[in-house]
Amino acid sequence: MSFLIKRTAMYGINMYYTVKTLLDKGKSLREISRILGISRKTVTKLRDKTKTDPIEIPKQNRSKKLDGFEDIILEFLKKGFTAKIIHNILQEKYSLKIGYSTLAEHISKLKPKEVYIPVNKDPGEEAQVDFGYFGKFEKDGKKVKVWVFSMILSYSRYAYYEVVTNQRTDTFIRCHINAFEYFRGVPQTVLIDNLKAAVLNANFYEPILQQNYSQFLSHYKSAPLTARVRRGQDKGKVESGIKYVKNSFLKTVQVLHSDFYKMKNKLESWNNNICNKRLHGTTRLIPEKVFCDEEKNILITLPQKRFEIYKIEHRKVKSNAHISFELNYYSVPFEYARQEITAKSNGKILKIYKDLKLLCVHQISESEGKYITKEDHKPPYKQKKSETFYKEKAEKIGQNVLLFLLKLQKEKPHHWHRLISGIFSLRKFYSNLIIDAACKRAFDYNALSYKSVKNICETGLYKVDYDANENILKAQGYNHELIKYDHLY
Structure with a gap:
């Protein structure tokens, strides 16, 4: 074993290079001994060894644990x-x-190394967006987390920055709108990071964009693109922009104060007077000048109306087929009870979705604690029927049933729905002729109850003349359990 390998553990390979470098600079053995804290004898040996033997890094004979794997x-x-x-x-x-x-x-x-080739964009072709965490600031007496939204036009590097306190879809879209209006135009495409706000599944080839975000970009005649997961090179302009705003703006403002609103105002001033007027580090051009001269007039014209932003929230439908939303309860079709849904609101209208399927639309109530229910959301047996429905159904059974219904409506205006529903349910056991005859007899004796008609059917009294003071009178009065018949019709 050579001298070099024996001494490596004591001195390290760097010691040999250090001694050689100091000798090359004209340092004496005494000076090198003092600088490195080793004896002159050792320095002499190292000097002599560097002259006679090539310096090689010793190879360690480690066992290859991954062999076979x-x-x-x-x-x-x-x-x-x-x-x-x-x-x-x-x-x-x-x-x-x-x-x-x-x-x-x-x-x-x-892993094979991926080669990244810079791609230059045409004027107005693309903007890149991202969020960067800014830290915590004082807002309305509370410490809140703050992010910075960034949109940079890929051609001119003209940038828009805005601070926000969340990364919700509605906030994400509102920042886009503010950026488009700042640019006074819209790029053809928007390259987004795989944020929760914009992408449901981070798949570069088939990203499933939230419907609200896609509709928003469509409104502005633009289209979304996504950066691949863990591929910052796809979105380099914006990620460089996030680093720039943190280094150039954030570090300074954090030293001065922690007030959210002051920081927000200073960011706007920095964006206009420093960021876009500087000599860009990559292009060596001034973003504002390139934007005004070459890109501004190429952007897509803003639409006449702003996109209407919907706040998106997730809810679980209760067992009674309603969701809780801003102090009230709104119905959904009964078959979606106990399922997860998505609620979208613009403050006036509430849209309820299952995945991307629109289930229903409600007007938002200004009341509190109210149940806003659509009849067709109830199971069929609980749906309130129209008066016409009952009359047509009674007439199909027989004319006497219709007359009985009309008298019920007059005499018992608050209960006739349940009473006539009970009579309709008798069709499971008796023919229309028997029910019609029973209703005639009950009508003649003014026995206006479900129980009276049922008793006549059971005893066969519809066949014979009957004393009004006997069994029919005993059967009068409506049954307090008639609610059981609600589910039959």
């Missing part, structure tokens, strides 16, 4: 598994004792 690792990589997941599997399933950093380094060598 390469095919397994490659298969996991094809399935999209991360190094962390592969590390867990190798430890738990194969009992392989290996450090995560060692595995990660090995995996990085197995």
Whole structure:
């Protein structure tokens, strides 16, 4: 074993290079000994060794723990598994004792390197958007998390920044509108990060965009594009813009104060007077000048009306087929009870969706604690029927049933629905002729109750003359349990 390898553990390979460098600079052995804190004898040996032997980094004979696992690792990589997941599997399933950093380094060598080629965009072709976290600021007496929204025109690098306190879809869209109006025009496409606000599933090839966001861009005659997951190069202009606003603006404003509203005003001033008027680090041009000279007039004209922004919230339908929304309860079709739905509101109208299917639309009530229910949302047996429905149904059974109904409406205006529904239910047991005859007899004796008609059918009294003071009178009075018949018709 050479002298170099023996001494590597004591001095390290850097010591040899250091001694050689100092000698090349004309330092004496005494000076080098003092600078490095080693003896002159050691310095002399190192000097002599660098003259006679080439300096080589000793190779460590480590056992190759991953031998035999390469095919397994490659298969996991094809399935999209991360190094962390592969590390867990190798430890738990194969009992392989290996450090995560060692595995990660090995995996990085197995992965093919992706080549990134800068793509220049035409004027008005594309804008890139993103959110960057700004930290916490004082807003209305409370510390709140703040993000900065950024939209940068890819050609001119003309930028718009805005601070917000959430990343909801309605906020995301409102920032877009403000940016378009700041540019006084719209780019052909908008490249978005895979934010929850914009993309449901982060799939580069078939991104499922939220309907509200797609409709918004369509309103402005623009179209969405998505950056691939973990591919910042796709969105480099904006990510550079986020870094720039943090370094150029945020670091300064954080030192001065933490008030949200003051920071917001200063950001607007910085955006107009510094950001867009500076010499851009990449293009070496001034964004505002390029925008005004070459891009401003190329942008799509703003529509006459702003897009109407809907606030989107998720709700679970209660067992009574209603959702709670802003202090009231709104119905949905009964078959969606206990399911998850999406509620969209613009403050006046409430739209309820299941996935992308529109279930219903309600006008938002200004009351509180009210149930706003559509009849056709109830199960058929609970739906309120029109007066015409009852009359037509009674007439189909017989003319006497219709006369009985008309008298019920006059004599018992608050209960006739339940009473006649009970009589309709007798068709499960008796023919229309029997029910019609029973209603005639009950009508003649003014026995205006479901129980009277039922008793006549059961006893066959519809066949014979009958004393009004006997059984029919005993059957008079409506049944307090008639609510049971609501579900029959």
